[in-house]
Amino acid sequence: MDSDFSYAPAPDLLQDRVILITGAGGGLGSALAEACAGLGACVILVGRTVSKLETVYDRIVAAGATQPAILPMNLMTATWGEYEALVASLEQNFGRLDGMVHAAAHFKGFTRLEDLEPREWLDGLQVNLTAPYTLTRLCLPLLRKSQDASVIQIADEAGRRLRAFNGIYGISKRAADALIGSFALELKHEKNLRFNSVDPGPMRTALRARGYAAEVIQDIALPQTRLARLLWLLGPDGRGVSGEAF
Numbered sequence: 001m002d003s004d005f006s007y008a009p010a011p012d013l014l015q016d017r018v019i020l021i022t023g024a025g026g027g028l029g030s031a032l033a034e035a036c037a038g039l040g041a042c043v044i045l046v047g048r049t050v051s052k053l054e055t056v057y058d059r060i061v062a063a064g065a066t067q068p069a070i071l072p073m074n075l076m077t078a079t080w081g082e083y084e085a086l087v088a089s090l091e092q093n094f095g096r097l098d099g100m101v102h103a104a105a106h107f108k109g110f111t112r113l114e115d116l117e118p119r120e121w122l123d124g125l126q127v128n129l130t131a132p133y134t135l136t137r138l139c140l141p142l143l144r145k146s147q148d149a150s151v152i153q154i155a156d157e158a159g160r161r162l163r164a165f166n167g168i169y170g171i172s173k174r175a176a177d178a179l180i181g182s183f184a185l186e187l188k189h190e191k192n193l194r195f196n197s198v199d200p201g202p203m204r205t206a207l208r209a210r211g212y213a214a215e216v217i218q219d220i221a222l223p224q225t226r227l228a229r230l231l232w233l234l235g236p237d238g239r240g241v242s243g244e245a246f
């Protein structure tokens with residue numbers, strides 16, 4: 001968990017950076033999108049529920065920040081061709097990517113592997129592992145056009161520490177850490193590309209509530225308070241850092 005890191009970003013930290021965030025309508029994704037836009041980034045909001053993305057869009061525009069873009073995508077059902085179309089649209093409209101944050105996640109609750117529905121296994125793999133792999137892989141040419149591109153996988157203790165009942169969520173999160181680490185190793189000679197994973201710790205979001213229904217949710221930190229490491233990694237202060245699991 002990486003919740004103790006404190007960082008005061010410069011007001012123009014992400015000026016002119018183009019940053020794609022998946023799960024941008026969710027708790028962490030929306031908080032990060034708004035923070036990045038407030039620091040000068042052009043944010044590309046990727047997610048499943050368009051109304052949630054529109055809410056984030058409206059808040060960014062109302063705050064007077066750079067106009068974001070909405071790219072709806074259901075990561076559970078997306079085909080390779082749909083990913084290619086999304087990347088073609090990014091290429092045409094932005095020409096490059098300076099940041100990519102894989103924040104979307106599929107989690108229905110803790111369960112015994114023995115009780116897991118076959119569909120649930122596939123859905124978890126699809127959203128939590130196949131989506132970050134496919135997007136990162138297909139976006140490499142756009143990331144390579146950046147002077148300093150930062151890719152971040154949002155991790156979870158449920159994947160970092162082996163525990164019973166974490167189900168496909170824990171297994172896919174663990175694999176996603178391995179995925180981002182593998183990109184870092186394979187591309188370490190390309191100094192303008194960095195790949196890291198960050199576990200933000202427990203946050204007051206819909207996902208958390210699904211796993212801990214008995215918890216007093218007000219006691220859990222808001223996602224807005226867990227952005228420091230992400231902003232540091234997305235901006236120039238994180239240059240040279242790759243292959244780390246924060």
Ligand SMILES: NC(=O)c1ccc[n+]([C@@H]2O[C@H](COP(=O)([O-])OP(=O)(O)OC[C@H]3O[C@@H](n4cnc5c(N)ncnc54)[C@H](OP(=O)(O)O)[C@@H]3O)[C@@H](O)[C@H]2O)c1
Pocket residue numbers: 022023024025026027028029046047048049052073074075076077102103104105106127154155156157199200201202203204205206207208223
């Ligand atoms: N909350 C915590 O305590 C905690 C702790 C450690 C790590 N994390 C990680 O933090 C990240 C953000 O989660 P969160 O806590 O902010 O939860 P959240 O509010 O539930 O956000 C998850 C996001 O993922 C999106 N998503 C789910 N399935 C999708 C699909 N098929 N296609 C496209 N988007 C999809 C959701 O879209 P919809 O809005 O359309 O459902 C939502 O925007 C996740 O990677 C999670 O694993 C969370």
